[in-house]
Amino acid sequence: MPAKTASETWPLAPGFNTGLAAIDAERQQLLQLIYQAHRLAEQGASTSSLLQQARDLIVCTAAYFRREEMIMQALKHPTLEATLVAQGKIIQNLQQDFNSRAFNRESIGEFIIFLKDCLIAHIINANKNLAALDSALNHKIVDLLSSAEPLNSSHCVDIYIVDDEQQHVDLMVEITSIAGLAATGFTSGKLFIEQPIANTDIILLDLNMPDMDGIEVMRTLYNKGCTPIYILVSGFDERVLHSVKQFADTKNIIVAKKLSKPINTKEFIHYISQLHIETRLQLSKSHTPQKQTINIKEKLSLEQLKTAIRDRQLVLFYQPKLDLKSRKTSGFEALVRLQHPELGLIFPDQFIAMAEENNLISELTYEVFRLATEDYVTFREAGIKPNISINISAQDLLDLSMPERFAALAKAQHIPLEVITIELTETAILQSVSDSLDILNRLRMKGFSLSIDDFGTGYSSLVQLYQAPFTELKIDQHFVMKMLEDDEALSIVKICILLAKELNMTSVAEGIESQEIWDKLAQLGCDLAQGYLISKPVPVDVCCRWVAENQPAQSFG
Numbered sequence: 001m002p003a004k005t006a007s008e009t010w011p012l013a014p015g016f017n018t019g020l021a022a023i024d025a026e027r028q029q030l031l032q033l034i035y036q037a038h039r040l041a042e043q044g045a046s047t048s049s050l051l052q053q054a055r056d057l058i059v060c061t062a063a064y065f066r067r068e069e070m071i072m073q074a075l076k077h078p079t080l081e082a083t084l085v086a087q088g089k090i091i092q093n094l095q096q097d098f099n100s101r102a103f104n105r106e107s108i109g110e111f112i113i114f115l116k117d118c119l120i121a122h123i124i125n126a127n128k129n130l131a132a133l134d135s136a137l138n139h140k141i142v143d144l145l146s147s148a149e150p151l152n153s154s155h156c157v158d159i160y161i162v163d164d165e166q167q168h169v170d171l172m173v174e175i176t177s178i179a180g181l182a183a184t185g186f187t188s189g190k191l192f193i194e195q196p197i198a199n200t201d202i203i204l205l206d207l208n209m210p211d212m213d214g215i216e217v218m219r220t221l222y223n224k225g226c227t228p229i230y231i232l233v234s235g236f237d238e239r240v241l242h243s244v245k246q247f248a249d250t251k252n253i254i255v256a257k258k259l260s261k262p263i264n265t266k267e268f269i270h271y272i273s274q275l276h277i278e279t280r281l282q283l284s285k286s287h288t289p290q291k292q293t294i295n296i297k298e299k300l301s302l303e304q305l306k307t308a309i310r311d312r313q314l315v316l317f318y319q320p321k322l323d324l325k326s327r328k329t330s331g332f333e334a335l336v337r338l339q340h341p342e343l344g345l346i347f348p349d350q351f352i353a354m355a356e357e358n359n360l361i362s363e364l365t366y367e368v369f370r371l372a373t374e375d376y377v378t379f380r381e382a383g384i385k386p387n388i389s390i391n392i393s394a395q396d397l398l399d400l401s402m403p404e405r406f407a408a409l410a411k412a413q414h415i416p417l418e419v420i421t422i423e424l425t426e427t428a429i430l431q432s433v434s435d436s437l438d439i440l441n442r443l444r445m446k447g448f449s450l451s452i453d454d455f456g457t458g459y460s461s462l463v464q465l466y467q468a469p470f471t472e473l474k475i476d477q478h479f480v481m482k483m484l485e486d487d488e489a490l491s492i493v494k495i496c497i498l499l500a501k502e503l504n505m506t507s508v509a510e511g512i513e514s515q516e517i518w519d520k521l522a523q524l525g526c527d528l529a530q531g532y533l534i535s536k537p538v539p540v541d542v543c544c545r546w547v548a549e550n551q552p553a554q555s556f557g
Contacts (some may be wrong), residue, residue, distance in 0.1 A: 331387030477511020
């Protein structure tokens with residue numbers, strides 16, 4: 001960030017102090033950065049300068065939150081999960097507020113005040129959780145933070161404009177500068193690929209260039225192991241842009257946006273600013289040690305997995321599903337984690353395949369179901385009676401005793417079977433069609449609901465819907481997340497919603513991360529929504545608090 005413009009400081013109010021010097025110093029530093037930006041706005045700094053300040057402050061706030069998370073995690077603070085949820089909402093609100101503003105001096109100055117107010121409210125609330133910490137912990141916290149990323153570290157994300165028309169390059173460089181960002185222009189693809197491009201750089205790339213077209217540029221950089229973020233530009237029809245995007249997807253090359261010439265300059269200014277923030281946030285996040293997940297050098301062993309299932313180290317996190325019309329919560333998807341006493345919180349991609357390969361999946365699924373029934377009791381005691389979705393594996397469909405065992409668990413807790421939805425992918429059904437239909441029909445006859453997950457990603461989806469008694473269709477997030485920029489993805493989402501209606505099934509869109517996608521799905525008549533826009537998966541106690549804070553009591557029943 002720019003050098004300090006004034007000698008004044010913005011001291012912490014007495015009520016902001018925790019008594020732990022290390023934590024108070026963290027807060028002081030971030031508030032001082034906000035104060036400097038505020039002073040620049042008062043002194044009439046240029047709009048581009050304030051835009052740069054605003055983006056820096058969002059990134060610094062996210063870095064502060066990660067450092068706060070490290071402290072609470074190391075101290076095993078009981079409110080860690082609730083704090084993570086609150087942090088996520090603040091960063092999301094800051095990004096949405098910033099992106100929605102007019103890019104002028106007055107509006108960005110107001111945003112800086114908005115950011116300050118959000119942070120102060122967070123600090124006041126955090127003090128309630130940190131008040132009981134022993135001052136003797138200060139040295140431990142200092143040592144911990146010494147290994148973390150600094151608050152005001154400057155992650156370099158370079159922007160390049162690659163187009164064979166010099167006039168267009170000059171125009172886009174100038175437009176980018178209006179957003180308070182710098183860009184370097186090239187009129188030759190061959191010259192551009194010789195530059196030291198980083199994977200986190202942003203490339204505005206014209207596809208139609210005479211010496212080396214855009215696809216060749218992407219392929220050449222890819223073969224060098226370089227996969228920057230692309231914004232593709234073309235004068236060709238939309239189908240060409242779409243096809244190039246599919247080519248990029250097959251190689252895991254990120255295409256953030258597709259633009260047709262002539263480019264809408266006002267929209268581009270906002271978009272490049274937004275993309276720059278998001279890229280910096282991801283970059284800084286990747287530099288922060290993620291101690292909450294398993295260390296790659298300390299992989300879970302088969303014996304540890306067996307012990308985890310036996311000793312009940314599995315835990316469930318819950319992600320809400322909301323009705324798109326009423327915005328009320330209809331239920332939650334249960335997602336399994338493994339809380340290992342030494343390795344920490346381990347995600348399912350680290351142990352589900354191992355369980356399947358070693359004939360442990362039936363035992364693991366039964367434990368997940370048992371935990372879900374216990375958690376349902378917790379929900380019920382909090383005045384919540386939701387639908388709970390539970391994922392099962394393909395191998396579970398070979399266990400002919402599963403319907404009876406699941407029903408017995410639910411009845412033991414006096415849980416009506418109709419409030420439990422069994423989720424599985426179409427791929428799972430295909431592995432043993434006859435046995436699958438046997439078990440699925442018996443589950444349905446007992447009263448369980450059935451959901452087909454990741455719909456649209458397989459080759460026999462319609463056959464599965466025709467044969468099996470599904471009650472819910474989950475539209476794969478791959479299509480949902482792309483539907484606003486990709487007409488083909490939008491068409492698939494529309495067809496899925498229509499198909500669900502025709503078959504009297506509930507349609508669920510997963511992977512919703514923006515209000516714009518929510519609004520479009522509501523317009524299309526989708527029934528339920530699930531995704532980070534609503535909430536990330538959280539433990540049952542955090543989930544109950546989330547309902548109390550976000551949803552009226554009449555959401556359930």
